Amino acid sequence: MESNASQTTPVLLGEDLRYTYPSGGRDRFTLELDRVEIRAGQHTACIGPSGCGKSTLLRLLTGIITPDRGSVTLDGRAIGSAPASERRAVRISRVGMVFQQFALLDYLSAMDNILVPYRVSGALRLDREARSRARQLAGELGIGTLLRRRPGRLSQGEKQRVAVCRALVTRPRLIVCDEPTGNLDPARSRSTIGLIVREAEASGATVLLVTHDHSLLDVFSQVIDLGSASGEDR
Amino acid sequence: MGVLHMALRHLLYRAGRSLILVACVGIALALPAASRVLVARFDAALHERAEMAPVVVGAKGSRFDLVFSSLYFRPGRAGVMTMGAFEKLGARAGVEALPVHVRFTARGAPIVATGIEYLQRRGLGVDDGRMFATMGEAVLGAGVARRLELEVGDTLGSDQREAYDLTSPASIRMRVVGVLAESGAIDDDAIFVDLQTAWLLEGIAHGHREAASIERPDLLIGKTDEYVALSGAVLTEQDVTTADAASFHIHADRADLPITAALVYPDTEKTSTIVRTAINATTDLQAVEPTRVIDELMAFVVRVRLVFDALALVLGVSTVALIGLISALSYRVREDEIRTLTEIGCARFAVARLFGYELGVILALGAVVAAALVWGAVAGAQMVTGLM
Numbered sequence: 001m002e003s004n005a006s007q008t009t010p011v012l013l014g015e016d017l018r019y020t021y022p023s024g025g026r027d028r029f030t031l032e033l034d035r036v037e038i039r040a041g042q043h044t045a046c047i048g049p050s051g052c053g054k055s056t057l058l059r060l061l062t063g064i065i066t067p068d069r070g071s072v073t074l075d076g077r078a079i080g081s082a083p084a085s086e087r088r089a090v091r092i093s094r095v096g097m098v099f100q101q102f103a104l105l106d107y108l109s110a111m112d113n114i115l116v117p118y119r120v121s122g123a124l125r126l127d128r129e130a131r132s133r134a135r136q137l138a139g140e141l142g143i144g145t146l147l148r149r150r151p152g153r154l155s156q157g158e159k160q161r162v163a164v165c166r167a168l169v170t171r172p173r174l175i176v177c178d179e180p181t182g183n184l185d186p187a188r189s190r191s192t193i194g195l196i197v198r199e200a201e202a203s204g205a206t207v208l209l210v211t212h213d214h215s216l217l218d219v220f221s222q223v224i225d226l227g228s229a230s231g232e233d234r
Numbered sequence: 235m236g237v238l239h240m241a242l243r244h245l246l247y248r249a250g251r252s253l254i255l256v257a258c259v260g261i262a263l264a265l266p267a268a269s270r271v272l273v274a275r276f277d278a279a280l281h282e283r284a285e286m287a288p289v290v291v292g293a294k295g296s297r298f299d300l301v302f303s304s305l306y307f308r309p310g311r312a313g314v315m316t317m318g319a320f321e322k323l324g325a326r327a328g329v330e331a332l333p334v335h336v337r338f339t340a341r342g343a344p345i346v347a348t349g350i351e352y353l354q355r356r357g358l359g360v361d362d363g364r365m366f367a368t369m370g371e372a373v374l375g376a377g378v379a380r381r382l383e384l385e386v387g388d389t390l391g392s393d394q395r396e397a398y399d400l401t402s403p404a405s406i407r408m409r410v411v412g413v414l415a416e417s418g419a420i421d422d423d424a425i426f427v428d429l430q431t432a433w434l435l436e437g438i439a440h441g442h443r444e445a446a447s448i449e450r451p452d453l454l455i456g457k458t459d460e461y462v463a464l465s466g467a468v469l470t471e472q473d474v475t476t477a478d479a480a481s482f483h484i485h486a487d488r489a490d491l492p493i494t495a496a497l498v499y500p501d502t503e504k505t506s507t508i509v510r511t512a513i514n515a516t517t518d519l520q521a522v523e524p525t526r527v528i529d530e531l532m533a534f535v536v537r538v539r540l541v542f543d544a545l546a547l548v549l550g551v552s553t554v555a556l557i558g559l560i561s562a563l564s565y566r567v568r569e570d571e572i573r574t575l576t577e578i579g580c581a582r583f584a585v586a587r588l589f590g591y592e593l594g595v596i597l598a599l600g601a602v603v604a605a606a607l608v609w610g611a612v613a614g615a616q617m618v619t620g621l622m
Binding site for chain 1: 246248584
């Protein structure tokens with residue numbers, strides 16, 4: 001996974017980040033990070049023990065939640081303090097997401113699941129080209145003949161591919177994966193990560209992945225260890 | 235369209251739940267709508283018919299029975315008045331009166347004995363054949379002809395009123411000489427005959443057959459050149475054929491012959507008042523204004539409808555509660571889906587639109603079901619009552 005990352009502009013830049021959960025409980029959790037920078041093609045893994053804030057960091061960096069302090073710039077657009085509608089528009093057009101349980105909608109066919117971003121946002125236009133790209137991606141990932149099936153009739157591996165297609169179909173700049181291999185055995189985890197990274201590179205996207213599996217880190221050119229709150233170029 | 239597509243897919247995926255909700259909404263909407271539409275249609279149909287005759291005169295008794303017998307052709311309820319009383323009524327200045335006799339049926343359809351004047355006043359013309367001219371001839375309403383599959387030249391037997399009463403008048407076989415053009419009114423479902431046929435049905439008139447002409451072996455005991463011996467068997471059917479029509483005659487004073495009502499057309503409101511006052515002063519007759527009788531009836535029907543409305547309100551509230559409960563549970567069950575849509579960056583109101591569309595489609599389909607139920611109720615009521 002060599003990259004010329006240092007020569008390119010950051011896809012994602014987070015600076016002086018601070019976020020405190022508004023739970024009010026006795027164990028109020030605060031996440032603080034000086035700087036996160038991911039350049040184009042610089043696939044990045046975020047690791048750390050459970051509860052250290054990996055998923056929170058992903059949500060901050062993609063504008064799902066806003067930091068109490070600091071700034072986030074995604075593909076050149078400051079989203080840290082932008083209005084929710086703007087953050088949504090940036091997210092759906094420039095970020096692809098792969099969730100832990102794939103989060104497919106059980107009432108939609110595989111094809112409709114892949115096209116969900118187009119159906120729920122006015123920022124994207126569901127046209128012939130979008131459908132064509134969805135079919136092309138599905139074909140490349142070996143699920144081209146399963147597009148009419150609902151998730152209930154797909155295997156775990158097939159669901160995973162549908163989720164990857166959904167993340168890539170909008171040609172995002174960043175693919176964000178929240179522990180997508182959480183329930184998989186080591187061999188399958190590695191093949192899944194390989195698939196995501198390979199497809200992201202083919203689409204010109206950069207991967208930001210949260211994982212607790214250290215055996216996968218050799219795939220990534222940058223690792224953010226929230227356990228020590230440091231970034232390390234590899 | 236994108237979110238609507240998802241909403242439709244979800245409704246199809248949860249087809250059982252969706253159908254139950256659609257049915258609940260449909261029934262909740264149909265009940266009050268059907269009661270209102272039916273009452274309104276009944277009101278209009280009854281009033282339209284009631285306006286046909288300003289005054290109806292008949293035997294004292296239920297004014298509802300009198301009006302429903304004479305105007306809506308419900309046989310066998312009203313009492314009788316005499317032709318003498320009718321002719322006396324018709325002789326009044328400024329009054330035109332039409333006799334009506336409705337006491338018998340043929341294959342379920344009312345036999346309405348009246349004069350040609352009634353059909354002329356109603357604007358009823360024959361579509362096929364001719365008007366009745368003599369005893370035993372019948373002109374069918376278009377609906378009756380269609381339902382009984384009868385045409386000109388066929389015969390039609392009257393219904394036996396008392397199957398086990400051997401003294402009751404026998405069934406009469408009538409000849410169909412005409413079929414009326416479709417009128418869209420209750421006249422379509424009636425069989426029109428002249429008054430003499432009604433009196434034949436009453437058993438007041440009869441005919442004679444030449445004994446020598448009877449050839450049936452079960453009736454003919456013996457026959458020589460000088461005499462004919464016939465069986466004493468009771469004949470349960472009488473034919474009024476062209477050949478023997480002249481032999482039919484009435485054994486009664488014309489003034490005593492019965493009719494069930496007189497439709498009265500006074501020339502002025504004043505004449506109407508005078509006639510009603512005079513008739514109602516007698517001991518055996520009553521004069522009623524059909525529109526007022528129908529107003530009275532509908533006032534009662536509207537009170538019944540209010541009970542239906544109250545029931546519909548309860549049903550509506552429970553349906554809204556059911557939909558609310560199912561929506562709340564659905565929202566909870568679909569929290570993961572909502573979170574996914576939010577996190578991938580759906581539009582601000584996409585989730586609300588998704589749920590809104592689902593509810594909207596259920597309400598729209600429920601309205602379609604309600605419309606179908608109301609239509610069915612109206613069609614059923616029309617079939618059962620013959621009104622509307």
